[in-house]
Amino acid sequence: xxPVIKKRIYLxxxxxxxxxFAGALGYIWLTFFQQDGGxxxxxxxxxxxxxxxxxxxxxxxFAGIVLSLVSEKNITxxxxxxxxxxxxxxxxxxxxxxxFKITQDKIQRSFVEVNNQLVKxxxxxxxxxxxxxxxxxxxQERECPNRxxxxxxxxTRCGRCPVGDLLPLSERYGVHLRIATGGTxxxxxxxxxxxxxxxxxxxxRDLTSGILDCIPLPVLGVTNDxxxxxxxxxxxxxxxxxxxxxxxxxxxxxxxxxxxxN
Ligand code: SF4
Numbered sequence: 001x002x003p004v005i006k007k008r009i010y011l012x013x014x015x016x017x018x019x020x021f022a023g024a025l026g027y028i029w030l031t032f033f034q035q036d037g038g039x040x041x042x043x044x045x046x047x048x049x050x051x052x053x054x055x056x057x058x059x060x061x062f063a064g065i066v067l068s069l070v071s072e073k074n075i076t077x078x079x080x081x082x083x084x085x086x087x088x089x090x091x092x093x094x095x096x097x098x099x100f101k102i103t104q105d106k107i108q109r110s111f112v113e114v115n116n117q118l119v120k121x122x123x124x125x126x127x128x129x130x131x132x133x134x135x136x137x138x139x140q141e142r143e144c145p146n147r148x149x150x151x152x153x154x155x156t157r158c159g160r161c162p163v164g165d166l167l168p169l170s171e172r173y174g175v176h177l178r179i180a181t182g183g184t185x186x187x188x189x190x191x192x193x194x195x196x197x198x199x200x201x202x203x204x205r206d207l208t209s210g211i212l213d214c215i216p217l218p219v220l221g222v223t224n225d226x227x228x229x230x231x232x233x234x235x236x237x238x239x240x241x242x243x244x245x246x247x248x249x250x251x252x253x254x255x256x257x258x259x260x261x262n
Pocket of ligand 1 (some may be wrong): 140141144145146148154155156157158159160161162163164165
């Protein structure tokens with residue numbers, strides 16, 4: 001089945017946003033252009049041209065996103081409008097979601113799904129040292145006294161939290177791994193290590209803001225489980241992270257093989 005089904009919330013809202021722009025265009029035209037001549041007519045023409053230009057770019061971006069999802073191939077020449085549509089319209093999409101009473105969580109989950117599918121449509125293979133794994137601090141067992149954000153070697157891999165299973169992955173594949181307490185530390189790691197791609201583990205909200213921050217850098221998002229509520233002893237399946245690492249360093253999903261953590 002075409003992998004668009006799970007993504008329909010975000011795509012639907014994106015389409016609605018385009019209609020909103022088209023409506024704004026029609027409104028400006030009908031309200032002001034038909035009025036008396038003079039300076040108002042010139043301002044209207046400028047406004048109509050600006051909105052029309054935005055609408056064309058958004059339309060191209062939307063077409064690129066849908067084509068890429070359906071064909072599972074990267075539409076290279078539409079990448080710029082796709083990034084523009086993806087990032088710039090996000091606040092409008094969230095606002096429209098509120099109007100339609102769709103929860104923020106649902107939209108953000110859909111956004112991450114769409115993003116991951118678009119990243120997977122890109123071909124290519126990275127050397128491991130250009131890949132960064134970003135983990136949230138909330139994966140660490142709350143009672144653990146070891147300071148792993150400053151140095152991951154402080155983790156004794158006692159088995160009480162998934163961090164102990166994730167660190168061997170970075171060693172096995174030779175990829176960078178950082179544990180961040182928030183967006184600032186994550187941004188610092190990206191700035192310092194200058195990766196070509198990122199595998200990020202976080203909740204939907206943090207993944208969304210991280211993905212938007214990093215555009216055009218490809219980010220594969222892996223959502224963490226929150227059995228004890230947000231930001232507290234969260235969990236991620238190490239296999240899911242391993243699969244994302246292998247996607248980047250082996251150049252696609254077809255080559256994924258399983259290697260369990262020590
Ligand atoms: S695996 Fe053990 S030592 Fe490592 S962070 Fe988790 S609780 Fe702490």
